[in-house]
Amino acid sequence: MGRRPFVAGNWKMHNTLAGARELMRGLRDGFDTSWPVDVAVCPPNPLLYPMGKEVDGTAIKVGAQNVHFEAQGAFTGEISPEMLKHAGCTYVIVGHSERRQIFGETGQFLRKKVSAALKEGLEVIYCVGETLNERENNATIRVIERQLGEGLEASIDLSRVTIAYEPVWAIGTGRQATPDQAQEVHAFIREKIGGVFGPREAGEIRILYGGSVKPSNAEGLLSCPDVDGALVGGACLVADDFLSIISTAARTKTS
Ligand code: 13P
Numbered sequence: 001m002g003r004r005p006f007v008a009g010n011w012k013m014h015n016t017l018a019g020a021r022e023l024m025r026g027l028r029d030g031f032d033t034s035w036p037v038d039v040a041v042c043p044p045n046p047l048l049y050p051m052g053k054e055v056d057g058t059a060i061k062v063g064a065q066n067v068h069f070e071a072q073g074a075f076t077g078e079i080s081p082e083m084l085k086h087a088g089c090t091y092v093i094v095g096h097s098e099r100r101q102i103f104g105e106t107g108q109f110l111r112k113k114v115s116a117a118l119k120e121g122l123e124v125i126y127c128v129g130e131t132l133n134e135r136e137n138n139a140t141i142r143v144i145e146r147q148l149g150e151g152l153e154a155s156i157d158l159s160r161v162t163i164a165y166e167p168v169w170a171i172g173t174g175r176q177a178t179p180d181q182a183q184e185v186h187a188f189i190r191e192k193i194g195g196v197f198g199p200r201e202a203g204e205i206r207i208l209y210g211g212s213v214k215p216s217n218a219e220g221l222l223s224c225p226d227v228d229g230a231l232v233g234g235a236c237l238v239a240d241d242f243l244s245i246i247s248t249a250a251r252t253k254t255s
Contacts, residue, residue: 005222005253006162006206006229007246008040008125009236010065010093011047020047024054026239033059035250037229040091040125041236045079052088063091063125066099069112081120092117093231095127095151097168107150114151114161123160125208125231126151128189132169140167141188148192158197162206163189164231170211172233179220179227182209186226215244222252229253 015023020043031039042063043051052062064087068078084092094117095110110126117124128147130140144165152161165185170176177185186207194202209221210231221227229249236242 002253003204003206003228004036004038005249006038006040006208007232007242007249008042008063008091008093008162008164008208008229009232009242010096010210011041011043011237012065012098012233013044014237015043015047017047017050020051021054023237023239024051027242028055028058028060030239030243031058031060031246035247036254037246037250039246042091042093045087048084048087048089056088061090062088063093063123064089065093065096067092067094067113067117067122069109069116071116081117081122084117085120085122089122091123091125093125093127093164095147097127097129097166097171101168107147110151111153115153115156118156118160123162125162125164127164127166127210127231129166129168129171129211135167135169140185144185144189145192148189149196152196154196158193158201158205162208163193164208164210165189166210166231172212174212176212176217176221177209179224182221182227183224186224190226213245215241215248218245218248219252222249 040061040063042065064084094113099105128144130143134143167177190202206228208229208231209227213230213232214235
């Protein structure tokens with residue numbers, strides 16, 4: 001069986017309760033349950049529980065944007081995998097480039113987060129991506145390889161991991177990777193996973209593209225054989241735009 005498409009929305013630091021409810025209800029009401037696609041929404045932490053309630057009993061799942069690897073303790077400002085689970089999360093994003101760049105999260109740190117989240121039964125969306133400088137210096141493949149190796153221990157249960165390729169230069173810039181650029185990196189990621197985890201794992205793992213995905217460019221990106229879905233930032237803050245990307249994934253990946 002082919003890989004089921006997956007579209008996740010990363011709200012980043014946007015929305016308060018009233019606006020979030022409106023957005024989530026728009027999404028819930030517009031989502032066609034016959035679309036063969038997995039959907040997740042990742043709101044800021046204070047909205048996880050109420051947003052989980054909004055989509056309770058529907059196919060839309062909620063995820064967090066970050067997690068700490070310790071189970072509990074004196075870690076002011078941090079949230080444990082168990083807390084996310086109890087707040088209703090199915091997914092958690094780990095290693096987003098904004099966490100790496102702005103908050104200095106290192107590979108070693110991220111590896112612990114991935115393992116701790118999986119241990120708690122969460123599904124992980126692990127992000128990788130090169131900067132513009134790295135791309136221009138032909139370092140893209142090397143950077144992606146390093147980030148994969150740092151974050152994903154060979155002993156983890158990869159069936160609950162999704163990888164998101166998000167070129168840093170394409171995030172929030174309106175400048176997307178071309179389908180060829182995305183396909184090249186996605187194919188490399190799959191090959192690399194095959195080498196470390198095995199051919200079955202490589203064939204089954206879902207690799208999402210993220211970086212300025214919008215309704216107008218979704219089809220081209222999602223048509224690539226190794227692009228299994230999208231991790232959407234800005235466009236997921238508008239219900240109709242996010243629904244359009246979801247329906248494009250359902251149509252493109254299953255036709
Ligand atoms: P944009 O879609 O706003 O470029 O953000 C992508 C992203 O970072 C999703 O995690």
